[in-house]
Amino acid sequence: MKSSALFAQFQSRLSAAGGVAHWAEDLAQAAEIIATHPALAEQRLIVPPAFAACQPWGALLPLLSARGIRLEEAMTPEHVADAPAGLSCASLAIAETGSVFLADNALAARIVGMLTLTHFVLVSAGQLVPLLDEAATLLQTLTRPGPQQQHYISLVTGPSRTADIERTLTIGVQGPRALCVIVVATPASDPSLFSSEEAKDRDNEQ
Amino acid sequence: MSNKEHAQANEAQTLISRPGIAGPIPAVHDMPPFAERLQRGLEDENMHRALERFAPSWRQSRQALFEATAAEYGSDYSFVALRQRLRAAKDEAIAHQQELVARFKEQATAAGAVVYEARSAEDANRYIYELCRRKGITLVVKSKTMVSEEIELNHYLEERGIKAVETDLGEWVAQLDHERPSHMVMPIIHKTRQQVGEVLSRATGREISRENVAEQVAVIRREHRQAFLTAGMGISGANALIAESGTVMLNTNEGNGRMVTSLPPVHVVLAGYDKLLPTFADAMTQIRLLARSATGQPMTSYTTFITGPDRPGKEVHIVLLDNGRSAMRADPRFKEALRCIRCAACANICPPYQQVGGHAFGYIYSGAIGLVVTPFHHGLEAAAGPQSLCVSCNACETVCPVEIPLPSLILDVRSRVVASEGLPWLKRLIFGVLARPRLFDLFTRLAALGQWPATRGTPYVRYRYLRLFEGLPGLRPLARLTRWRSLPAFARRPLRDRIGARANLAAARQEGRRPDEMTVCYFAGCMTDRLYPEMGEAVIQILERCGLRVVFPRAQHCCGLPALNSGDRQHGLAMARQTVRMLERALDESGADYIVCASTSCVVTLIQDYLRLFEDLQLQSWLNRTRALAGRIMDFTSFLLRVLVAQQRLPALRRLRPGETAPVVTYHDSCQSCNCLGLRTEARQVIRDVLGLELREMRDSDVCCGFGGSTSIEHPEIAERLLERKLRHAEETGATLLVSDNPGCLMHLRGGVDANGRPLRVLHLAQLVAEYLA
Ligand code: SF4
Ligand code: SF4
16 A cells, blocks of 8 residues: 555654554444544534535535434534534545645545544645645645635644643634544545635635 | 054944844833843852753753654754854845845735735834724734834723733733743743642633643633633734745744634734745744754644635735934844754853843843844844843754854854943043053052962962951952852962063074974963963973974954953954964964964954954954964864874873872863864863773763853852852762863852862863873
C-alpha cells in the first residue's frame, strides 16, 4: 500500500496533537469505526452537515443508520451545540503535521466541527499528502475569486486545547474534546470530495 | 580631534536622537508606574517559578521539533532555513508594503470584505465603535488579539456602553481580574490555579474548584456559549494577512477563534500592517515556525483562512492599523522589528523576563520585542524603565524565528532614552573617567593603593569589611552590592606593568622573523589589565610556550563596551575610535598576524558592535577601517583550538603530580561566547580533548549568569537571582572547577562564590590550560 508510510506519519503527528487517526478500507469499515466509537456509546446521535449527503460520503449515512445511529442534519448553532458527535469531510490530510483541511463555506458544515463533543472527519486516502506545501497550493486554488471561492478554510490539528492555567494541558475548551480522523482507502467511486459548486448552492439557499 | 572628526562627531550627536520615535503619547489607562510593576514582579514568586519551569521544557521541545523536521525533510526545513525564508518574505512585505496593501485590499474587497486603514489607535477604536453603534450592537465577543491591547479597544468600547467579552481562557481570566496579559502567548502565566479558581468563583458567583484545572476550563465553555450565540460582533486579530488572495490567517488552540469569526453576523479583524505576507507559501513557512517558537508544540489546533464573508448577510471588516508602524518602517534599523510574528520566544528565553514577568519586562507588548516596539506605539517614556532590565545576553536573537536583531535594537532604544533623559550622574562620572586613558590609569592606581580598608589586602572588596563604613554617605549602596557578591580588588600591578619588552612593538618587526614564527598582538581588555592580570599572564604564557611572539600595545585601553552597553554613545564612540586607531598602529608597527583577546565581550564589541555603531552614525571611513581590522581579530578560545592546536603548536602537557587528582570541570557558556560568537563546542573540546579532563555539564550552562554589565548594579535583585541559579547549577554537578572564557562572567561568578563561601574555584579557560602546560 503506497500510502501506508504516509498514513503512519499522519497518525503519529495527529496523535501527538491529541487526535486519533484510523484507517478504513471502505465506507463500511468507516461506519463501523464510528458506530463503535465510545463517543456514541450513550447517545447514538450524529449531526452531519447537509452536504454530507453528497458523493461520495453520502453513502456513509445509510451505513450509520443501519448501525443504529440517529442522524440529524446540522442546522443552527443552538441545535448542534454539545451534540455527541459531528461529521465532516476533508479535502486534504497532511502527514507533516497531522492536520486535516476543511473547506466549509456553509456555516452549518462548520459548526459541527466547532460545537459538538467529538468531531469525526473523513478523508480519502488519495487526499493524504506529505507536506503543508500542498495546502498552500489548494488554498490558492480555492480562494481564487469567483463563484467557487471558498471563504472559510481551516486546518484542524487535533481537538481544541488550552494550557493557559499553569501550563496544564486540558483538551476540549470551546471546541470539540476529541477529533477522530478516518482515512478511507476506497470511498466508493470517485474519491474527489463534495463539489464546491454544490456547497455554494447550499450556501445560497441558507 | 581634526575638524572633520569634529563634524562627524556632531553629526553623530544629532543622529543619536534620530527623529521617528514618537514623542510623549498619553499613558494607557491604569498602568502602574514601572517601579511598582517591577517590585510586584520581583515579589511574585509563583510567577517566576512558573516561568523558570516553563523555559527549559519549552526550549527542549522547540529544539527537538525543529531537529526532527530537518532530519525528516532535509535542511530546507531546518530552523535556520525556515527562518531565512520567513525573514525574506517579511522583508519583501515591508519593502513593498504599498503594493501589498493594494493587492490585499483589492482581493479582500472583491471577496466581499471591507478594508479600513487606521492611522492611529483612536482611528481604529472609533471605526469599530461606530460600526457597533450603527448596527445597534451592545455585545462583542473577542478572540485573543495583541493589537486590541495595544489600542485599548475594550476600554474604549466599555466607556461607550458596549460590552466586550474576551473568549480566550487566559485573556478572559485577566479581563475578569482587571489585568493585562503578562505574556503575549500565555496571558496568565503569572497566575496560579488557586488564583484562577478565585477569580472564576467571584465572576460566576458559584464555587469553582481552586485545584481542578479541568473544572476551571469547563466553566468558560458554559459561560461563553450564550455570548457566542447572541453577540452582534466578533473581533479577532490576524496572524497573517495574505496579499495574494486577501485572506486573513488566524492561529488558535481553544476553538474560540473559529466561533468568534463564524457565529456573529459581523466579524472585525484588527491587525497591524506588519502582518502582511505575500503568499500562502509564506504563510506555511510562518506556520512551521510559529507554534514551535511559541509553545514548543508542532502546530496550533486551528489555523483558519478567511477570505471575505462566508454567507449572505455576514460582514467582514478588516482594520489595518498603523499607530507608529510607518515610523518604524522609515527607520533603517527598527523596520526589522516589523518582521515580528508575536511568538514570544524572545520572552520565553529571556533570563530577566523570567524573574520579573511581562508586566515589568515590557509595557503592553512584553519580552525583548516589547522593549523594541513600545517607543513607537506608546512613547519612549513608556520604554525607559523596562529597557533597563535587559542584560544584553543576546539569547533572544538566537531563537527569534525572523532573526530580528533584538539585543542591538534594545541598545538603540537605550541610547535614545539616554539621549533624551541623560545618564545618571554616577554613570556619567564613571564613563567620563573611563574614556580618558590617563585619568583612568591614575584612578585605578590610586584606588589600588587606597582600597585596603575594603579589601584588607585580599583580592576582593568584601561586605564584611565594608559593613563598618556603611554609615558613611555614598558607601551604603556599595556595601549593599557586595552582600551577595564580593567585588574584585584593583591589582597593585596591572598587566601593563608586567609585560616588559613585549610593549616594544617595533622590535617584533626589526628583529626579523623565522619563517614559521607568528606574531600575535594581545588585546587584554581593561578588566583583565586592571583586575585580573594573572589571567592575562596565563594567556601570554600559553602563546609564548607555543612559540609565538606576543606584543602588547601599551596604548591599549577599554574598548568602550560599558559605555555602549549603557546607551552612552558619546563616550563609547570616543573609545571605539581610540581602540581602532590603537590596533591599526599596533598591527602596522609590529607586523602581527592576529589580534587575540581572551574576553569574548570585548571581541564582540570590536567585531560586531563597532560596525553597527559606525554604520548607524554613517561614519563610513571608520566603518571600513573596522571591517579591515575585524578579519584579524580572534577570541582566545577559537585561536587556541583553530590555530594553536590545529597547527600542533601546543606543547606537551605536564603529568599529574604525585597525590594530585585531576579536577572535575564544569563550564559556563558566556553569553557573548555562545550567543554572539556561536562558540558552543570549542571550550569543551579544549577541556575534554586537549586537556583530557572530565567535564560535567551543568543545567542551563548557556543561560546568563546575571552580570549583564551595569544591569547588575541597576537591578541587583535580578543579577543576584541569576547568579544564585548559575552557582547552584554549577554545584549540582559536583565539579570543583568552574571555567569560562569571559572576564565579566568570571568576576561575577567569583564574587558570588566568595560572598557565599562556596566550594568552587572559578578560572578563565586560559588559566586552566596554563596550569597543565609541562
Ligand atoms: S538580550 Fe537577553 S536580557 Fe536582553 S531581552 Fe534578549 S534575552 Fe532578554
Ligand atoms: S521578536 Fe522574534 S521572538 Fe520575539 S515575538 Fe517577535 S518573532 Fe517572536
